[in-house]
Amino acid sequence: MADMKSYRKELWFHVPGRRAFINITPQVEASLVECGIREGMVLVNAMHITASVFINDDESGLHHDYEAWLEGLAPHAPVDHYEHNRTGEDNADAHLKRQVMGREVVVAVTDGRLDFGPWEQIFYGEFDGGRRKRVLIKIIGE
Amino acid sequence: MADMKSYRKELWFHVPGRRAFINITPQVEASLVECGIREGMVLVNAMHITASVFINDDESGLHHDYEAWLEGLAPHAPVDHYEHNRTGEDNADAHLKRQVMGREVVVAVTDGRLDFGPWEQIFYGEFDGGRRKRVLIKIIGE
C-alpha cells in the first residue's frame, strides 16, 4: 500500500431549538469521495461538549424515544439542580446527555466507502442549540 | 516507518436468546497475527445498531450486573412504551442499551500485539438476538 494521506473538513450547524438529531451520513460520504482515500479510517466528532456524534437508525420514532429517555436520565429542569448552572449556564444536562450518546465515531473505510452494516447512519446530536456549532471529519488512509 | 497497510475481517454471530456478552479477544488477536501489522490501530465495531462492542472484564458476575443495570436504565417491557416499536419492532430498548455500552472500540497495536492493560478484554454485546449479525475488524498501520 502507498503513503498515508489525510483530509479534514468541518460541518457547521445551527439548530434553532434546544435539541435535534441530524443525519450527516451524506456529508461524510461526500468527504470520502472528495479526498479519494480508499482504505483507512474516518473520525467524526462533535467539536462542542454539549453535542454528540453517534451511529444508529434513521427512524423518527426511535429519535423520539432517545429524546424522552435522555430527558429521564438527565433532566434539563430544575436547572438549579446542577452546580454547573451556577456559572450562568442552563446546559448542565446537555453535558450529561452527550456522555451517554458519545462524542465521536470511528468508521472503517474500505474500497473508498464507509464500511457500514445495513442500517448504520451517522447523526449529529444537538443538546444545547440556538447557536452555531461544528463537527469535525478527519480521514486518514491511502 | 514503512507504507501504510490495512486489513479487514468480519465476525459472525447468532445469539439464540435476546441478549448475551461474548468475548471476542481471541478473534481480534488472530486477525492481528494474520495481517502482520506491528504498529497502528485496530477498530472493532458492531455492524448492527442493536449491538455493542466494548472492553471490560471477563467475569460472569459483572456481566450479570451489566444485564440487570441496563434493563433498569432501558427496560424491554412494556414494549408499547417506545414509539420505535410502533414500526412492528420490539427492540427499541436494544437501541438504547447499545448507546450506553458503545458501538466500537479502538485499540492500539504495539509490537504486533493488542496494547492492553492487565484485565482488558473485548466483548460483543448482543441486545436483540435471534438472527445472524456481524462485527467488523479493521486494522491500519505498518
Added chain:
Amino acid sequence: MADMKSYRKELWFHVPGRRAFINITPQVEASLVECGIREGMVLVNAMHITASVFINDDESGLHHDYEAWLEGLAPHAPVDHYEHNRTGEDNADAHLKRQVMGREVVVAVTDGRLDFGPWEQIFYGEFDGGRRKRVLIKIIGE
C-alpha cells in the same frame, strides 16, 4: 504525504480517594510535540476497566454534577447489590460508571496540534482509586 509514524506513551496515576477527574490535555499535547507527527490521529485510553478517558469541560461544578449523576445511575452502595462484588471486590459500580463515561477518545491531529473545538479538554476519570493505574497515548500519522 510521507510514511506512517507511530508513537506510544503511558501516563501513570495514583488517586488517593475512590474517584477523581484529572485534566490530562497538557500531557497529550506534550506527547504530540515530542513525536513530531503533524497529521494523523491520537488514541487516548484507560488501560484499566474501572476508569475512563473522556472529553468535556474543565469546570469544577460540572465535575461535581458528573459525580452525583453517575452515583445516581450506578450507586456504589449497597455493595452486595452487585454479583461482581461476591468475588471480594467492592468496585462493581466503577465498571458501570466507566461504561457511561467511556474507555477512550480519538482526536484528530492537524498541523501538529490536537484539532479541538473551543472548550474540549481530555480527562482521566478514576472510579476505583487507591492504587497505581495507567493511561495509554498512541499516535499514528506522519
